[in-house]
Amino acid sequence: MSEHSTNTAALRLRPPANRVSRRAIGYWTATAAVFWAVLVAIQVVIVVTSDDPPAFLTVTLVVSAIAGPLHLLVMPQWRYRVHRWEVTGEAVYTQAGWLKQQWRIAPVSRIQTVDIERDPVEQLFGLAKLTVTTASAAGPLRISGLAHDRALALADELTKTTQAARGDAT
Known part of the structure; x- marks a missing residue:
């Protein structure tokens, strides 16, 4: 051979x-939290300031409010293990x-x-x-x-x- x-x-x-590094868990959580905060903030501003907000936007806001925290709990830990x-x-x-x-x-x-x-x-x-x-x-x-x-x-x-x-x- x-x-x-x-x-x-x-x-x-x-x-x-x-x-x-275990600090990566905090980094991944922080960067994802910024994404979710911006997404939810944009949706809230549109819903609150619009005279007639589209119904789908209220639904996406509720979905974001549920999916965001779940993502923040699961993703960083999972990535750390992988x-x-x-x-x-x-x-x-x-x-x-x-x-x-x-x-x-x-x-x-x-x-x-x-x-x-x-x-x-x-x-x-x-x-x-x-x-x-x-x-x-x-x-x-x-x-x-x-x-x-x-x-x-x-x-x-x-x-x-x-x-x-x-x-x-x-």
Whole structure:
């Protein structure tokens, strides 16, 4: 068996070992709460200020008032249980999503860039997103919900591992 086929056989899609930061639960809750608050506020303003509000808008307001809190209770916890990541000397593994779940694996030899991104709310929660760009047509791998210091250490580790790996990342 050649070295290439041995490495390929070792890189099986499997559940990654590490969970994201617990602070991601608060981040996901806060960002979803803003969405629901804006949606409900717009509906309330239209219903209250309109002389003859459409009947469907009252129904959607009631649905939003029920669905919003349920979403805020279920989604962040579910995502926390699903979102995982792992980095080995051979590959980066990710698992993400909550309704639609995605598992990805990228051999270290295929990594082209490693980036860290933080939106203002992530900064408030001390979180960051790590993006690993590869030569894959499926696009980059993203690990959301990492503690900022962990994301920095992981980016450093991946950069060192990538530089040591053979291959041209194409």
